[in-house]
Amino acid sequence: MTLSDRIEKLLMSVQKPVRYMGGEFNAVMKDPGSVDVRYAFLFPDTYEVGMSHLGMKILYHSINAREDAWCERVFSPWVDMADRMREQGIPLFTLESRTPVGEFDLLGVTLQYEMSFTNILEALDLAGIPLRSADRKEGPFVICGGPCAFNPEPLAPFVDLVALGDGEVETQQTIDVYKRWKASGLPREEYLRMAAQIPGIYVPSLYDVAYNDDGTVRAVTPKPGSGAPEIVRKALVTDLDDAVYPEKLIVPYGEIVHNRIMLEIFRGCTRGCRFCQAGMIYRPVRERSLDHLMEMAEKLVRATGYDEISLMSLSSGDYSCLPELAHRMVEQFAARRVRIALPSQRIDNVLTDTLKETQKVKKTALTLAPEAGTQRLRDVINKGVTEEDLMRSVTDAFDQGWSAVKLYFMLGLPTENDEDVLGIADLAEKVRRCYFSVPKERRAPGLRITVSASVFVPKNDTPFQWAGQLDYDSVVRRQQLLKQALQKIKGVDFKYHAPDVSFIEAVFARGDRRLADALELAWKLGCRFDGWSDQFRYDLWMKAFEQTRLDPDFYAVRERPVDEVFPWDHLDCGVTRQYLLREWDKAQRGERTQDCRKGCTGCGMKRYEGACV
Amino acid sequence: MRAMIRFGKQPRLRFISHLDMQRFFQRAVNRTGLPIAWSQGFNPHPVMSFGSALALGWTSEYEVIDIKLSAPMGRKRTEDAVRAALPEDMPVLEVRMVEDRHPAPMALVRMSDYRVALEGPGAAAVIEQVPAFLAQAHVMTTKKTKSGEKEIDARPMVVSVDPGQDGFTARMMLTEQQSLKPELLVGLLAQMAGVEPPEVRVHRLTLLGEAEDGAIRPLMEL
Numbered sequence: 145m146t147l148s149d150r151i152e153k154l155l156m157s158v159q160k161p162v163r164y165m166g167g168e169f170n171a172v173m174k175d176p177g178s179v180d181v182r183y184a185f186l187f188p189d190t191y192e193v194g195m196s197h198l199g200m201k202i203l204y205h206s207i208n209a210r211e212d213a214w215c216e217r218v219f220s221p222w223v224d225m226a227d228r229m230r231e232q233g234i235p236l237f238t239l240e241s242r243t244p245v246g247e248f249d250l251l252g253v254t255l256q257y258e259m260s261f262t263n264i265l266e267a268l269d270l271a272g273i274p275l276r277s278a279d280r281k282e283g284p285f286v287i288c289g290g291p292c293a294f295n296p297e298p299l300a301p302f303v304d305l306v307a308l309g310d311g312e313v314e315t316q317q318t319i320d321v322y323k324r325w326k327a328s329g330l331p332r333e334e335y336l337r338m339a340a341q342i343p344g345i346y347v348p349s350l351y352d353v354a355y356n357d358d359g360t361v362r363a364v365t366p367k368p369g370s371g372a373p374e375i376v377r378k379a380l381v382t383d384l385d386d387a388v389y390p391e392k393l394i395v396p397y398g399e400i401v402h403n404r405i406m407l408e409i410f411r412g413c414t415r416g417c418r419f420c421q422a423g424m425i426y427r428p429v430r431e432r433s434l435d436h437l438m439e440m441a442e443k444l445v446r447a448t449g450y451d452e453i454s455l456m457s458l459s460s461g462d463y464s465c466l467p468e469l470a471h472r473m474v475e476q477f478a479a480r481r482v483r484i485a486l487p488s489q490r491i492d493n494v495l496t497d498t499l500k501e502t503q504k505v506k507k508t509a510l511t512l513a514p515e516a517g518t519q520r521l522r523d524v525i526n527k528g529v530t531e532e533d534l535m536r537s538v539t540d541a542f543d544q545g546w547s548a549v550k551l552y553f554m555l556g557l558p559t560e561n562d563e564d565v566l567g568i569a570d571l572a573e574k575v576r577r578c579y580f581s582v583p584k585e586r587r588a589p590g591l592r593i594t595v596s597a598s599v600f601v602p603k604n605d606t607p608f609q610w611a612g613q614l615d616y617d618s619v620v621r622r623q624q625l626l627k628q629a630l631q632k633i634k635g636v637d638f639k640y641h642a643p644d645v646s647f648i649e650a651v652f653a654r655g656d657r658r659l660a661d662a663l664e665l666a667w668k669l670g671c672r673f674d675g676w677s678d679q680f681r682y683d684l685w686m687k688a689f690e691q692t693r694l695d696p697d698f699y700a701v702r703e704r705p706v707d708e709v710f711p712w713d714h715l716d717c718g719v720t721r722q723y724l725l726r727e728w729d730k731a732q733r734g735e736r737t738q739d740c741r742k743g744c745t746g747c748g749m750k751r752y753e754g755a756c757v
Numbered sequence: 758m759r760a761m762i763r764f765g766k767q768p769r770l771r772f773i774s775h776l777d778m779q780r781f782f783q784r785a786v787n788r789t790g791l792p793i794a795w796s797q798g799f800n801p802h803p804v805m806s807f808g809s810a811l812a813l814g815w816t817s818e819y820e821v822i823d824i825k826l827s828a829p830m831g832r833k834r835t836e837d838a839v840r841a842a843l844p845e846d847m848p849v850l851e852v853r854m855v856e857d858r859h860p861a862p863m864a865l866v867r868m869s870d871y872r873v874a875l876e877g878p879g880a881a882a883v884i885e886q887v888p889a890f891l892a893q894a895h896v897m898t899t900k901k902t903k904s905g906e907k908e909i910d911a912r913p914m915v916v917s918v919d920p921g922q923d924g925f926t927a928r929m930m931l932t933e934q935q936s937l938k939p940e941l942l943v944g945l946l947a948q949m950a951g952v953e954p955p956e957v958r959v960h961r962l963t964l965l966g967e968a969e970d971g972a973i974r975p976l977m978e979l
Contacts, residue, residue: 152768156814161772169785169844397773397781449787449842480787481801 148242150234158225162398163191166217166239170392170447172204173240174214180326181213181319184238184248184284188263189256189675191219195394196402198456199290200254203311205390213319216240216248220263221270223673229270236270245271250322251284252315253303255292258652259645259675261299265667268302275664276301277349285335287318293346294378294425295604295712298652298659300348305339307346308715309378309425310411312387314344340372344379346715347372353657353711359698361656364714377716382754384411384430389440392447404452404485405444409437409469413458414740416747418526418731419515419557421603422458424724425717428749428756429741434465438472445482453477454485461486462741509548509592510541516557517567523734524559526607526727534571539578547588549575555622555640556600556614558731565622568595569629572636595630596639597623599646603653604710605717607727612703613650619643644682648674650700656711659699662692718755720748758826760791760835761862763851763977765818766811770846775810786824788842791835794825808862808964808976809869809931812938817961818850819869821862821976830854851977865966865979868916869931872960873939874924879952886946887920898945900937911937911945918942926962 155161176182185204187194194200200217207215216238221229229236235244245251245267253264265275274280278301288296289307296306307314318339325335340347350372354362366372381387393405412429413422432440441453453473455463463469473484514534516522522529538549553568572595579591599619602611614622623640630638652659666688673679689696704710706725713721723746730737737745749755766773773781786793786803795801808821826835836852843849875883890896896912914937916928929937939959947954964976 155772162774162777165769165772167769167844167846169788169842171844173845395781395784397770397777399777399780446788446790449784451784451787481795 147234147237147244150232151237151242154225154228154232154234158228159222160398163219164221164225164239165397166242168397169395171217171240171394172208172214174208176214176241176243179212179214180323181250182243182248183207183213183215183250183252183319184218184245185215185252185254186218186220186245186264186267187254187256188220188260188267189673190222191396192398192400194219195396195400197254197256198406198408199311201390201393201406202388202408203252203315204394205392206312206388207315207319209388210316210319212323214240215252216243218245218267220260220267220673223679226266226270226672235272236267246273246283248284249326250318251286253286253288255288255290255296255299257675258292258649259680261652261663262667262671262674264299265302265664266672277304280304281332285322289315291421291425292653294421294715294717295654296346296348296715297353297657297711298655298663300657301660303348304336305345305347307379308344308376308717310381310387311379312381314342314379317342318345337371340370344376346376348657351714361709361711361713363709364711375714375716378425378718380718380752380755382430382752384408384432385436391440391443393444393450395448395450402454403450404454405441405448405450406454406456407437407441407444408432408456409460409463410457414462415459415528416526416727416737416740416745417515418524418607418727419554419600419603421606424605424719424747426458427718427747428752429462431464434469434472437469438476441473442476445477445480451481452483452485509550509594510538510546511550511552512537513552514571515552515554516560516564517553517569517571518564520734521557521560521564521567523736524731525557526731526736528736528739531571531574535574535578538575539581542579542582542587545586545588547579547590548592548594550594550596551575553595553597554600555597555626556619556643558600558608558611559734560614560622562622562625565626566629568597568626569633572630573633576633576635591635592637593633593635594637594639595626597626598641599643601646601650601653604712605719605724607724607731609654609710609724610704610706610708610728613647613700615701616643616647619646641677645674645677645680647696647700648682648685651696652699654710655699658692658694662688662694665692718747718749718752720751723747758829759855759857759859760824760826760830760839761853761855761859761977762822762824762836762839762849764820764822764843765848765850766816766820767846767848768816770844771814771816774813775807778807778811782822785839785842789838791824791830791838792826792828794827806861806863809866811961812959815959815961819961819963819976821964823855823862825857853977862964862976865976866931866964867967868928868965868973870926870928870962870965871939872924872926872962873943874958874960875943875955876923876958877953877955879947879950880923880955882950882952883943883946883955884920884925886949887918887925889949890915890942890946891918896945898941900941911941915942928965931964 204215207213218238273283285304287305288303289311293306321338336347339345350367350370351364353364356362410431412426414429417423515527602608630636666685669684671684794804804825806823832854840849895910898911899906900909914930914935918925918927940957943957944954965973966976966979968974
């Protein structure tokens with residue numbers, strides 16, 4: 145029986161077989177004999193999550209635009225499927241051609257969040273690929289990219305290459321160099337050395353890490369004679385209008401998390417919120433032109449048949465011609481019943497006009513992220529939003545017929561005290577009052593306020609990379625404090641989670657190479673799909689730390705001195721350590737930094753030619 | 758004007774549920790660029806209907822979808838547009854343009870022909886029981902429905918069965934009142950043979966309806 149037949153049989157007995165089916169509209173099929181390089185792209189989570197991700201779509205289509213390569217998709221099989229595959233000796237396979245992943249030339253893995261790390265080990269194991277790079281004699285090279293690539297150290301022994309920054313160009317270069325290496329007939333290690341010369345590519349095995357007696361890192365240095373650069377600077381695409389963007393998107397059959405056209409209107413963010421890693425590592429802001437966006441949208445609507453376009457970016461309200469874009473979008477697509485959605489709204493400049501435009505076609509819950517409950521703390525985190533802004537936004541929205549508001553906050557931000565926590569409840573109460581201040585005949589019935597409070601995770605490459613995460617017990621206490629305060633307000637729904645997942649996330653966000661052992665052991669003990677609350681096993685994680693003699697508090701909770709060398713210091717994300725330190729300093733004094741659109745704040749991006757205009 | 762489209766569902770796509778097929782076609786019709794008629798009301802949607810739901814895991818060469826158009830359109834152009842909007846594993850097999858007053862496909866369906874492939878140790882014994890099954894006047898069994906179990910007579914729902922090498926082809930009733938899935942028939946045959954039911958792969962060959970003269974004909978020819 146062929147592998148495909150065995151897979152078919154297996155699919156009869158697992159949940160949601162459509163996840164493993166392939167054959168979607170716009171999926172790319174090629175003749176394997178006609179290409180030089182076969183590229184498997186792994187999103188280490190379920191199909192529904194991975195297929196909602198824009199970056200994967202961009203790289204999938206940009207690799208497939210080449211005639212000499214075929215990129216196919218792989219997602220983490222859900223636990224029932226993974227267990228059955230092991231039982232029956234079925235290796236991890238790609239959706240398009242059902243080829244075992246171990247037979248590919250390159251295996252790209254996107255690192256979207258730390259809690260998917262065990263899924264990467266699970267995938268390698270299911271594919272029959274030795275977990276550690278050093279043990280691989282054949283099979284695909286493992287290349288990681290995505291936001292977590294800026295501190296890939298806990299994954300260092302498992303990966304061959306790490307791609308920093310924008311993937312559009314550097315991914316192509318890893319393929320070009322692969323072809324050169326294959327033609328050369330040189331040994332496997334030589335590909336790593338060759339790839340280390342590509343701008344933005346970091347090869348962990350070519351570096352030595354030295355530690356101080358207290359366990360902190362002394363230095364990370366290239367191995368003598370390796371030719372690897374001392375500092376690897378991220379790859380940057382300066383003009384997005386020139387960058388590849390898929391004209392066709394795969395249209396899944398089953399429902400996925402975000403089932404719509406995703407139109408990236410710009411990359412990067414100028415705000416400088418101090419907790420936000422995306423706001424730092426995706427700098428600078430690069431906008432697509434209006435005409436280009438309209439053209440892209442038209443092509444995508446025709447090619448997919450979707451009835452919704454989501455304008456994607458870190459802060460869509462900041463797009464310089466947003467009102468015009470929204471207006472033209474509505475004009476062009478309303479008659480065809482295509483809705484326009486604006487995610488990640490910022491309360492200080494959601495233009496009333498734009499709200500009106502989007503409302504014409506769709507009305508969902510208004511989502512706002514004040515992040516902190518008091519102005520003092522919002523200044524600390526440099527969230528440039530005032531209470532007035534917030535109240536004006538919600539009042540406008542209520543006045544125009546919205547009745548549902550979602551408010552997002554973080555607990556455990558640096559310098560947070562009880563007053564800040566209670567300030568969240570205070571804001572919720574004020575939002576409620578705004579609703580009732582709108583005349584009854586104008587407002588929509590059924591006010592719903594949802595307050596979500598996540599636990600703050602200090603991330604590498606942010607001004608808060610020196611901060612300690614709030615300890616477990618204090619988080620629980622503050623959650624209860626807020627819960628009690630919110631219970632007194634009618635119509636408010638409070639959402640929060642146990643801090644254990646955020647704790648593990650904090651350990652790995654700023655972890656070093658030694659954590660690889662704990663990661664591997666946790667996976668061996670049974671950890672996978674850690675981002676799924678029904679799968680997460682805190683007890684197993686704690687056991688893994690204990691048995692590998694690693695102290696998770698050392699990584700998560702400890703506030704780090706300003707002169708400490710970080711495990712990721714040799715990876716340049718574009719903004720400089722000096723800038724981040726200046727911001728950390730200002731945060732502690734509660735001083736704000738302006739949006740860099742209003743004037744350069746000296747983050748370091750000017751070191752790239754043509755990056756900032 | 759309406760377009761009646763017959764298409765296939767090949768093995769690769771057999772795990773798409775009926776609900777997902779409906780969602781799929783909402784987007785697929787948008788891709789055709791054809792003048793699609795939309796329903797009125799609070800949540801407008803393209804006006805379309807299916808001949809009959811295909812169970813999860815089955816394949817078919819006779820799926821029928823009926824799409825209402827807001828303007829007249831030629832058959833060839835419609836066929837080309839629909840073909841371009843469907844994936845490789847959902848081939849367009851036949852297109853027929855009908856007037857609005859033509860009955861909806863669902864209202865026409867009476868029976869369905871299936872090819873039933875059997876695999877496993879009990880397969881031969883099951884196939885052997887076909888004549889004995891057909892010789893009986895009644896075969897009582899329980900059928901699971903949404904509202905619980907129901908005692909039914911399976912025999913009249915099985916119109917004909919042709920035994921073959923690795924299974925059989927069968928014509929079965931397919932109306933709201935009377936319908937039987939091939940898996941259930943296999944279960945009954947296995948019971949008669951005293952064996953465990955073998956693995957079943959169902960492939961729909963034709964949907965059939967009743968012509969004005971009372972003859973049973975494929976749906977697209979009615």
